[in-house]
Amino acid sequence: EAGVAQSPRYKIIEKRQSVAFWCNPISGHATLYWYQQILGQGPKLLIQFQNNGVVDDSQLPKDRFSAERLKGVDSTLKIQPAKLEDSAVYLCASSLALAVIYNEQFFGPGTRLTVL
């Protein structure tokens, strides 16, 4: 079974530029998460999708970050314009479905963003 795919793996941009990250979840996984992991810290949830709808985006800086999950499969996270403090690893994860039982989250390898 293929895992969660992310691209690009690395990205370097200048501040105020725009950048986009792509995530392809495990086939059949209805729930998709984006996390931000700043160096020296644990991952922080940015946004959660259930199919193509947003479940939780309370920690997403909406003035500069946006995300979409068209057709309920792949997802794109965009930053526009980027700031120095956005330098981090952006992790995508997916799980089977929203339910009362626990659903394991599977993580992709991440995209390492450096903002200069």
Place this chain on the structure above:
Amino acid sequence: AQSVTQLGSHVSVSEGALVLLRCNYSSSVPPYLFWYVQYPNQGLQLLLKYTTGATLVKGINGFEAEFKKSETSFHLTKPSAHMSDAAEYFCAVTGGGADGLTFGKGTHLIIQP
């Protein structure tokens, strides 16, 4: 709301010695608790999880953790450290089956030869 505190940003043990990584949590609902490991330039790998049932859970690579509700703790242990255990370890909590995870800041485990 949930939160996680990992005591010690760096832990150093000798090869063959006991590994103990500490995690305390706060949760307004019965928690689901996890330990993840992250090797350099790699994604997160689930070591073990507590959802319901037995409070002592066993995971991969010889690790285990015990859920202690009275102490709000979920410490990770391994009887004998191996060089390959050197990595970053994260404790995480969630209150719902598919809710996002709240992570601690991580503990860097160093294994001395």
